[in-house]
Amino acid sequence: EDQVTQSPEALRLQEGESSSLNCSYTVSGLRGLFWYRQDPGKGPEFLFTLYSAGEEKEKERLKATLTKKESFxxxxxxxxxxxxTYLCAVQAHWVGGYQKVTFGIGTKLQVIP
Amino acid sequence: DARVTQTPRHKVTEMGQEVTMRCQPILGHNTVFWYRQTMMQGLELLAYFRNRAPLDDSGMPKDRFSAEMPDATLATLKIQPSEPRDSAVYFCASGLGYTEAFFGQGTRLTVV
Known part of the structure; x- marks a missing residue:
């Protein structure tokens, strides 16, 4: 069974204080790893897709990286x-007719002015 | 600005009542998902449609939940009868093939 573990569960940062969120995964053949952002009372908003180890993507102050076992x-x-709240999700290769996406619980980030 | 539209945004109902949630996917998208989100379990996949055909509904309690796509512009999720443990936020999402999904604003369901 595919598993996604995100850490930490919550993170509090001062404005300007850089940090990283972790997403560890176990999947039977990774097709893609997604990062989403979710604001309170709203649906998740897509940020990035990563497909292979070593790949990196950037958007403004965010950069996502991927290894064979985790993403940052x-x-x-x-x-x-x-x-x-930042959500990580993994998509396995074609199994049983489609490619299921499994989400982690998320990391709740608070940035204090 | 293309977006997934869900109605209603909020629903409070009594235990045993039928609940119907509706979703209008983004025009041209051929995949539709229904997810349930709770604090403890996070996002759980309930149903998955491709080209309006249900490919996976293994995440749904079959005795009370049903999901359909009567046409390409409408997806529905029904709960009958509803129970307090069904209280959660239900999200619909749509996408193209195997790429990222675009989520609606969700329906917050409270069963009392």
Whole structure:
């Protein structure tokens, strides 16, 4: 069974204090790893897709990286508006007719001014 | 601005009542997902449709939940009868093939 573990569960940062969120996964053949951002009372919003170990993607203050066992979401000089829950999800290769996506519980990030 | 639309946004109902949640996927998307989100379990997949055909509904309690896509612009999730343990936020999402999914705002369901 595919598993996704995110750490820490919660993270509190001062504005400008860089840090990283971790997503460890166990999957029978990774097709893709997704990062989403979720604000309170809203649906998850897509950020990145990573497909192979060594791949990196960036968007503003966020950079996502991927190894064979985990992914990191690096946040550089965060601002209060970066406060949200960040979700990681993995998609396995074609199994039983489709490629199921499994989500982690998420990391709740709070950036204090 | 294309988006997934879900109705209602909030629903409070009594135990035993039928609940119907509706979703309008993004035009042109051929995959539709229903997820349930709780604090303890996070996002759980309930049902998955591709080209309106159900490919996976193994996450749903079959005796009380049902999901359908009567046409390409409408997906429905029904709970009958509803129970307090069904209280959660239900999300619909749509996508193209095997790429990322775009989520709606969710329906917050409270069963009392």
């Amino acid at each position: 979401l690096h946040i550089t000089a965060p601002k209060p508006e970066d406060s949200a």
